[in-house]
Structures are given as C-alpha cells and as structure tokens.
Amino acid sequence: MILDGKVPSGHITEKWDKHRFEMKLVSPANKRKYKILVIGTGLAGASAAASLAELGYQVEVFTYHDSPRRAHSIAAQGGINAAKNYPNDGDSIWRLFYDTVKGGDFRARESNVYRLAQVSNNIIDQCVAQGVPFAREYSGYLANRSFGGAQLSRTFYARGQTGQQLLLGAYSAMMRQVGLKNIILHTRTEMLDLVVINGIARGIVTRNLLTGKIESFVGDAVVLATGGYSNVFFLSTNAQACNVTATYRAYKRGAFFANPAFTQIHPTCIPQSGEHQSKLTLMSESLRNDGRVWVPKNPGDKRKPTDIPEEERDYFLERMYPSYGNLAPRDIASRAAKRVCDEGRGVGPTGNGVYLDFSDAIKRLGKKVIEERYGNLFEMYERITGDNPYETPMMIYPAPHYTMGGLWVDYNLMSNLPGLHVIGEANFSDHGANRLGASALMQGLADGYFILPYTIGHYFATTKLEKVTTDHPEFKKCEEEVKERINKIMSIKGKKTPTQFHRELGKIMWNYCGMSRNEEGLKKALDLVPQLREEFWNNLTVVGEEGDLNIVLEKALRVADFLEFAELMLWDALERNESCGGHFREEHQYPDGEAKRDDENFCHVAAWEYTGVGNKPIRHIEPLTFEYVPLTIRSYK
Amino acid sequence: MKVKLHIWRQKNNKEKGKFETYELNNVLEDMSFLEMLDVLNEKLILEGKEPVAFDHDCREGICGACSLTINGIPHGPEKATTTCQLHMRKFKDGDEIWIEPFRAKAFPIIKDLVVDRSAFDRIIQAGGFISVNTGQAPEANSILVPKQNADNAMDAAQCIGCGACVAACPNGAAMLFVGAKVSHFAYLPQGQPERKLRVLKMVEQMQKEGFGNCSNLYECEAACPKEISVRFIALMNRDYLKASCSEEKLEVINNE
Numbered sequence: 001m002i003l004d005g006k007v008p009s010g011h012i013t014e015k016w017d018k019h020r021f022e023m024k025l026v027s028p029a030n031k032r033k034y035k036i037l038v039i040g041t042g043l044a045g046a047s048a049a050a051s052l053a054e055l056g057y058q059v060e061v062f063t064y065h066d067s068p069r070r071a072h073s074i075a076a077q078g079g080i081n082a083a084k085n086y087p088n089d090g091d092s093i094w095r096l097f098y099d100t101v102k103g104g105d106f107r108a109r110e111s112n113v114y115r116l117a118q119v120s121n122n123i124i125d126q127c128v129a130q131g132v133p134f135a136r137e138y139s140g141y142l143a144n145r146s147f148g149g150a151q152l153s154r155t156f157y158a159r160g161q162t163g164q165q166l167l168l169g170a171y172s173a174m175m176r177q178v179g180l181k182n183i184i185l186h187t188r189t190e191m192l193d194l195v196v197i198n199g200i201a202r203g204i205v206t207r208n209l210l211t212g213k214i215e216s217f218v219g220d221a222v223v224l225a226t227g228g229y230s231n232v233f234f235l236s237t238n239a240q241a242c243n244v245t246a247t248y249r250a251y252k253r254g255a256f257f258a259n260p261a262f263t264q265i266h267p268t269c270i271p272q273s274g275e276h277q278s279k280l281t282l283m284s285e286s287l288r289n290d291g292r293v294w295v296p297k298n299p300g301d302k303r304k305p306t307d308i309p310e311e312e313r314d315y316f317l318e319r320m321y322p323s324y325g326n327l328a329p330r331d332i333a334s335r336a337a338k339r340v341c342d343e344g345r346g347v348g349p350t351g352n353g354v355y356l357d358f359s360d361a362i363k364r365l366g367k368k369v370i371e372e373r374y375g376n377l378f379e380m381y382e383r384i385t386g387d388n389p390y391e392t393p394m395m396i397y398p399a400p401h402y403t404m405g406g407l408w409v410d411y412n413l414m415s416n417l418p419g420l421h422v423i424g425e426a427n428f429s430d431h432g433a434n435r436l437g438a439s440a441l442m443q444g445l446a447d448g449y450f451i452l453p454y455t456i457g458h459y460f461a462t463t464k465l466e467k468v469t470t471d472h473p474e475f476k477k478c479e480e481e482v483k484e485r486i487n488k489i490m491s492i493k494g495k496k497t498p499t500q501f502h503r504e505l506g507k508i509m510w511n512y513c514g515m516s517r518n519e520e521g522l523k524k525a526l527d528l529v530p531q532l533r534e535e536f537w538n539n540l541t542v543v544g545e546e547g548d549l550n551i552v553l554e555k556a557l558r559v560a561d562f563l564e565f566a567e568l569m570l571w572d573a574l575e576r577n578e579s580c581g582g583h584f585r586e587e588h589q590y591p592d593g594e595a596k597r598d599d600e601n602f603c604h605v606a607a608w609e610y611t612g613v614g615n616k617p618i619r620h621i622e623p624l625t626f627e628y629v630p631l632t633i634r635s636y637k
Numbered sequence: 638m639k640v641k642l643h644i645w646r647q648k649n650n651k652e653k654g655k656f657e658t659y660e661l662n663n664v665l666e667d668m669s670f671l672e673m674l675d676v677l678n679e680k681l682i683l684e685g686k687e688p689v690a691f692d693h694d695c696r697e698g699i700c701g702a703c704s705l706t707i708n709g710i711p712h713g714p715e716k717a718t719t720t721c722q723l724h725m726r727k728f729k730d731g732d733e734i735w736i737e738p739f740r741a742k743a744f745p746i747i748k749d750l751v752v753d754r755s756a757f758d759r760i761i762q763a764g765g766f767i768s769v770n771t772g773q774a775p776e777a778n779s780i781l782v783p784k785q786n787a788d789n790a791m792d793a794a795q796c797i798g799c800g801a802c803v804a805a806c807p808n809g810a811a812m813l814f815v816g817a818k819v820s821h822f823a824y825l826p827q828g829q830p831e832r833k834l835r836v837l838k839m840v841e842q843m844q845k846e847g848f849g850n851c852s853n854l855y856e857c858e859a860a861c862p863k864e865i866s867v868r869f870i871a872l873m874n875r876d877y878l879k880a881s882c883s884e885e886k887l888e889v890i891n892n893e
C-alpha cells in the first residue's frame with residue numbers, strides 16, 4: 001500500500017497556515033462533549049494534556065510513574081532549538097528546516113519539518129511565560145549556545161537541566177488543569193492494550209501497578225505520548241522503565257510502525273564498566289562545544305592521557321570533518337569513534353572509549369567559565385567514574401539514546417487507525433534517519449502545544465463517532481486478553497529472570513542492529529530473537545502476586561513486548577538496503593566510510609503492518625519528495 | 638567486596654514491616670547503589686523470593702524517583718547525591734548497611750521501600766504554576782530577567798521533588814520543597830501577578846497534607862541532593878506573611 005501523509009497543498013511556507021484555516025473547528029460548547037485519553041506525561045503528553053484541557057476538552061491522563069513529573073523527558077540536559085535568530089548569526093525558520101531535513105539524511109517529511117521550525121519560536125515564548133528559567137545574558141535577554149549538527153547558536157538552555165525545566169513547565173500547566181478538574185490524572189497506571197472498535201481507536205486497557213487491577217477507559221480519541229524504545233538494547237541512556245509496550249500494542253491492533261530501525265546512537269556517553277551495569281549515562285552533547293575529542297595516534301598507547309604529547313594525539317573529528325569539527329552530527333561522530341576504536345586506538349579498560357578533553361578550553365576560558373557551563377555534568381561524571389574531568393580528560397563512547405522510528409502518523413499526527421494520535425518520540429517523527437541535538441524537546445512540545453490541539457479538533461469535527469462504553473464487547477475481549485497474558489506469564493515458573501532475558505536481547509540487538517548493520521548479521525539476529533522469545537515463554541520466572549505491586553511482573557510484560565518488537569526492527573533494518581543517518585548498512589558506504597544513501601530505491605518511509613507473532617510483517621511505503629531541500633550527499637567535511 | 642544489608646520489608650500499608658538481613662559477596666566498587674540492589678533482587682528472584690520493591694527510574698539523579706534512607710540518611714552518606722548516583726566505592730568491604738524508605742507522616746509506605754509522595758503533586762496542583770494558557774505568551778525577549786534573578790530562580794527550580802527534605806526533617810515538614818517552588822516563581826517577573834495567591838494556596842495545601850512545621854533545624858538542606866538552600870524557606874515565610882494580610886487572603890478564605 002502507498003500511504004498518504006495528507007500533506008496540504010501549496011507552498012511549503014504556507015501549508016500550515018492554509019491547513020489551519022481549512023480544518024474544521026469544534027465550537028467551545030461542544031468541546032466539553034469530547035473525551036481524550038492521553039497516555040504519557042513527558043513533554044509531549046503533558047503539553048498536549050494541558051493545552052487540550054485549556055481548550056475545554058475532557059482529558060484523562062495516564063502514566064506508569066508515581067508522579068507525572070518523573071517522565072523520561074526530565075533527563076534531557078542540553079537544550080531546545082528555535083529559529084529566533086537572537087544572536088543575529090543568520091538563523092531563520094528556513095535554515096532550521098533545512099538543517100533538520102539534511103540532518104535527518106532526507107528521510108523525513110519536508111512539510112512536517114517546516115511546520116516544526118515554524119512553531120519552534122512559539123515554544124520558547126510559551127515556556128518563558130510559564131516561568132522556565134532559561135539561561136540569560138547580563139542584560140536580561142535570553143542566552144543561546146550551539147549544539148551538534150549546527151553552525152550557529154540556536155539552542156536555548158537551562159544549565160544542564162533543560163528537559164527538567166521544560167517538563168516542569170508543562171507539568172505545572174497540566175497540574176493546574178488537574179486542580180481545575182479539567183483533567184483526571186491516573187498515576188502508577190500502565191497501558192497494556194489499545195481498544196479498536198470498528199476500525200477506530202476508542203480506548204485503552206490498563207493495569208494499576210499498585211493493585212494489579214485491570215481496567216478499561218473509553219474516549220473519543222487516544223493520544224499516545226509514550227516515548228521511545230532505546231531500551232530494546234537493554235543498555236541505553238533511557239530511564240529504566242522506558243519501554244515499547246504502548247506503541248507496540250497499538251501496532252498489534254493495526255497501527256503501522258514506521259522506520260523502527262532508525263535508532264540514534266549518541267556519541268558522548270560514559271563507557272560501560274561491567275556486566276552489572278543497568279544503564280549508560282549520557283554526557284550532554286553541549287560538552288562538544290568546548291571539549292575536543294581525541295585518541296592516541298598509535299594503537300595500544302597505554303600512557304596516561306596527560307602524558308601523551310600533542311603531536312601523538314589524533315583529534316579525529318577535527319581531522320575528518322574540518323568545518324564542523326567536534327560538533328559533527330551524532331551518527332557521524334559515533335561512527336567515527338567506533339572506527340578509531342576498531343583500529344585499536346580506543347582508550348580505557350575496555351578499549352571502547354575516546355577522550356573528551358577540556359584542557360584547552362580551561363586554558364582559554366578559565367576554570368570558572370567551564371564550571372559555570374558544565375559544572376553539574378563534571379560532577380556527575382566524577383560521581384560515576386571517580387575521575388575529575390578538570391584534571392584528566394573524560395572518557396566517552398557511543399550509546400543508544402533516541403529512536404527516530406515510531407508509529408506512523410499523517411500530517412495531522414494521526415496514525416492510520418482513525419482516532420489514534422501519536423506525539424513526541426513515540427511517533428516516527430520529523431527527524432528522519434537521524435535527529436539533531438536539541439530537537440526532540442522542540443518536537444515534543446511542538447506536537448503537544450501547537451499542533452495536536454488544532455488537528456484533533458478537525459478529527460472530531462469531521463468524524464461521526466458512535467456512542468460506546470466500556471461495556472462494549474471489544475473492551476471485555478481486550479481485558480480478557482490482557483488477563484490471559486498476565487496469567488500466562490505468571491504461570492511459566494521457569495529459571496530465568498526478565499532482566500536476564502532483557503540483557504540477552506540487548507546484546508543481540510547491539511551486536512547485529514546497533515551502530516552498524518549488515519545482511520548476514522541481521523539474518524542471524526532474525527534467528528536468535530525468536531529463539532530467545534521461545535525460551536522466554538518456557539523458562540521465565542516471575543515471583544510475587546499479580547494483584548499487588550509486582551516489579552518482576554511489570555518488567556516481564558515489557559520484556560515480552562521488546563522480544564516481539566525486536567524482530568520488527570530487524571526486518572526493517574534488513575529491508576532498508578541502504579545506509580542513511582543512524583542506519584548504517586556496512587554494504588553501503590563510500591570508500592571513506594561515509595553512509596551511502598540509495599535515493600532511487602529508498603527515498604521513502606517504511607511503515608510496517610502486523611501479521612502475527614513471528615510472521616514477517618507487511619512493508620508499506622510513503623514516498624518522500626524533496627521539493628525545497630534538494631537531495632544531496634550529506635557532507636559535514 | 639562483601640556487604641551485609643538490613644532492608645526494611647513491608648508487605649503493604651496495613652501490615653507491619655521489619656528489617657530483613659541479606660549478605661552480598663561480590664559487590665564491585667563501580668556499581669551504583671541501586672545496581673547493588675539489582676544484584677540482590679536478581680538473586681532473590683532466582684531463589685523464588687520476592688525482590689525488594691523500590692522506586693527508581695532515570696538513575697541519573699534528575700527524576701526524583703529514588704528514595705532510600707541509607708544508614709539513617711535520606712539518599713545516603715554522600716553530599717548532594719541521590720541514591721541512584723551513590724556508588725559502592727563510598728562503602729568498604731564488610732560494611733553493614735541499613736536501608737529504609739523515606740519516612741514521613743505525609744508519605745505513607747506502599748510496599749517495602751516504596752512510598753506515596755503524591756502529596757507533592759497536590760501542592761503543585763494547588764498553586765505551583767503560572768496561569769498562562771497555551772497561545773497567550775508574548776515574544777520571549779519582551780520579558781527581561783536580570784541574570785541574577787534568572788540564576789536564583791534556577792537555583793530554586795532545580796528541586797527534583799524527591800522528598801528527602803521531608804524524610805530528613807524531624808517534623809516531616811515540606812518547607813524546602815514548597816519554598817523552592819514559591820521562590821522559583823517569586824524571582825521572575827512572570828511570577829509576580831499570582832505571587833501572593835500562590836504562596837497562600839500552596840502553604841494551605843501543604844498543611845492539609847499533614848506535613849509538619851518548620852523549627853529551623855536545617856536537616857532538609859543537608860539531605861537535599863540538589864543543595865536547595867534554606868534561604869528559600871525564609872523567602873517563602875516572608876511572602877506568606879505579606880500575603881496573609883492582603884486582598885488575596887480574603888479571596889482564599891471566601892473560596893473555602
């Protein structure tokens with residue numbers, strides 16, 4: 001099937017305005033009659049819930065956290081982009097649009113990216129009005145800095161805690177609506193299934209994490225804002241609970257999953273120290289503004305970094321990408337690090353590490369400035385590794401970080417299942433095959449504050465919804481299926497823990513579907529994953545009771561979905577027989593090791609349709625056309 | 638290294654809890670405290686026993702979920718560090734470690750080390766915001782904020798809502814948490830219109846939730862992983878006093 005993204009006609013600069021005019025409206029009095037279920041309270045979910053409730057819709061919000069403020073968005077450090085051009089360095093909406101399309105290696109929908117750049121400025125206005133304490137100049141004006149993949153300063157930040165401050169802004173806007181009784185909030189409640197009635201998404205089935213109670217909720221629309229799936233790799237920079245269940249379950253109910261193989265490996269994370277490790281910690285990319293990345297020129301050089309003289313160091317990013325240097329985009333910087341480590345020049349106990357060195361910056365700017373810019377990051381690094389980055393260079397290595405893939409949505413952010421809207425990292429998004437730094441926060445808030453609130457109204461105004469309650473047989477059926485799944489998991493009584501399975505799955509995915517991929521490896525993984533899944537269903541152990549707070553059961557349910565989802569990711573990586581952005585197929589590279597796209601055959605979004613566990617899903621495509629940013633080789637040299 | 642753990646186990650809010658003792662033999666220095674507990678939990682699961690329930694998520698010291706009292710100190714011995722960022726290199730071979738939940742009247746225990754901190758959300762809900770709807774905002778640079786004020790606001794806004802301040806306070810007071818939020822907005826021009834109403838509503842809700850009173854012991858500041866300063870409590874007290882004899886107070890009373 002050829003999918004239609006429903007992109008409005010007209011010049012790209014006018015599409016969104018025109019569309020806003022053409023969309024049907026719901027009158028204020030009628031808004032109250034519609035109930036919207038929002039799953040997730042990260043930047044996307046909280047901003048959407050608040051904005052929809054302000055408009056007058058009835059909103060119910062769900063999160064598995066104990067408080068909405070704990071959503072994974074809280075952990076974003078570096079910043080948020082906008083095309084304000086405050087530094088007067090030549091930025092514009094067009095340039096942000098251009099950079100994002102190019103950064104995504106021409107695998108995003110142009111019209112969506114343009115709209116994202118357009119609303120980026122409103123986001124900053126909104127956040128400032130909410131009291132987000134962005135960094136300021138002495139004059140009182142907002143400060144900016146540069147970030148990976150951009151040659152100008154368009155990033156707004158709140159020390160190293162931008163995500164936290166933006167989320168607290170959205171969270172407090174949402175809590176205000178909870179207080180006004182416009183939103184009903186359900187915490188410690190996990191969505192385990194989507195209910196589709198006559199082809200339309202009408203509700204969800206949840207598990208109360210404290211009591212185990214399985215419940216149904218009905219709505220006129222369902223909004224998934226459930227984040228990304230980097231934890232399919234087990235070790236990633238994501239929070240422990242991040243998982244794919246909500247979007248994967250929607251996929252199993254008929255929503256198409258787009259570009260699942262597009263995952264981002266972040267270049268600046270603290271290298272793994274041992275098997276016990278539960279996560280990898282990101283060191284904000286903003287560090288690359290002042291830090292210089294290097295490895296010894298000679299393989300096996302075991303001297304202390306401070307003992308290695310300047311001429312025996314290889315500042316490989318500056319050497320390979322002179323115009324962007326240490327700020328080369330993430331996929332490029334990550335692969336370059338892997339390449340030098342594969343050559344035996346990696347540092348640290350495992351040899352999987354490169355230096356990120358601040359000594360020049362400290363000399364140039366003084367310790368005080370560096371402390372002001374990165375103090376809390378340096379402290380965090382020292383706490384984890386025991387090393388002091390003011391004295392010795394940091395060690396970093398790439399780690400899974402973000403997932404560009406997600407549920408397919410049209411221009412209105414609605415999936416192919418009517419009524420199911422998907423926002424934030426959970427949708428397949430505007431970042432194409434690679435996301436630029438500081439643009440996930442921008443996208444999550446754009447979707448939630450400024451796009452969905454308009455487009456969902458159009459859906460209501462143009463759709464005749466039948467009246468249903470949770471007594472509808474589809475709800476009962478779905479509840480039964482969820483209960484059955486839980487009973488099955490509880491009754492295996494095998495010998496391995498959910499975490500053991502998760503770790504094994506992570507290794508398979510990292511080895512064969514990680515930073516670089518090839519046909520042989522992907523085929524091998526397509527053998528290994530079903531075997532592991534088989535073992536899971538025969539040898540898993542879950543202790544405790546189902547009707548209680550049960551952390552093992554929670555984890556087991558999430559791992560069960562990862563074990564199916566992984567196969568989907570592998571299919572996508574295998575069938576996308578080209579390299580682009582974060583998807584690097586070893587078969588397709590230029591002699592210098594750069595990714596080689598195949599625009600003739602793969603200039604499209606791949607959206608997968610579920611056909612049963614273990615079966616190969618059906619690959620649909622949405623062709624991508626580039627009218628405004630001509631397809632070119634993405635060079636950062 | 639080897640450690641002996643005494644961990645609070647409690648089936649639910651109704652049953653009484655008690656310490657259980659566990660020994661772990663191969664703990665590595667590089668492990669975080671929670672990774673050490675992961676090792677214990679994996680072991681317990683394989684023995685068919687229920688693992689220790691505790692809240693956690695980001696493991697980067699920012700989400701505020703982790704909440705253990707370690708050897709009597711909320712978040713443990715290392716200054717300005719959350720439980721999840723505490724590493725085993727801070728302990729020695731043979732150490733005995735006592736692990737309890739954050740204890741406070743307003744944080745009922747749910748199970749083992751998990752407590753209910755939703756009272757914090759209800760305080761925010763009562764007034765911890767600026768009432769601006771999406772779309773109403775003026776151009777960002779039309780609101781100037783002196784750098785000093787922005788920095789002060791940020792110092793206060795860094796609070797992660799973990800509740801260690803409450804757990805550390807002998808009275809179970811939430812003054813540091815509430816003071817931080819009140820001050821965050823009080824330092825910003827955007828926060829001025831609702832400044833009085835905000836402090837009144839938040840303090841009123843705080844009292845309803847059963848948090849204790851402040852007797853200036855500063856245990857909260859010492860336990861706070863984000864080093865939120867008690868000067869924000871002073872600011873809140875001043876604001877509260879001023880607001881108590883203002884028009885806004887009447888409004889709050891009339892809405893009761």
Ligand SMILES: Cc1cc2nc3c(=O)[nH]c(=O)nc-3n(C[C@H](O)[C@H](O)[C@H](O)COP(=O)(O)OP(=O)(O)OC[C@H]3O[C@@H](n4cnc5c(N)ncnc54)[C@H](O)[C@@H]3O)c2cc1C
Pocket residue numbers: 039040041042043044045062063064065068070071072073074075076077078079080162163189190191192225226227228237238239242243245246282401402423424425426437438439440441442444
């Ligand atoms: C360490 C780190 C640093 C980052 N730094 C930056 C940065 O500097 N700039 C930038 O632009 N981006 C950054 N990112 C990326 C960015 O933070 C995320 O992409 C973004 O915050 C995702 O927001 P979200 O609202 O889509 O989802 P999330 O914030 O992940 O929220 C997901 C929500 O869904 C809920 N949920 C999920 N599944 C279920 C379910 N089944 N049932 C109920 N609830 C569910 C969760 O409880 C949560 O509330 C960073 C990411 C990481 C990991």
Ligand code: SF4
Pocket residue numbers: 795796797798799800801802803813814817857860861862863864865
């Ligand atoms: S003030 Fe400190 S201790 Fe209290 S909730 Fe905030 S961060 Fe935690």
Ligand code: FES
Pocket residue numbers: 692693694695696697698699700701702703719720721722
């Ligand atoms: S787990 Fe998030 S702060 Fe500790």
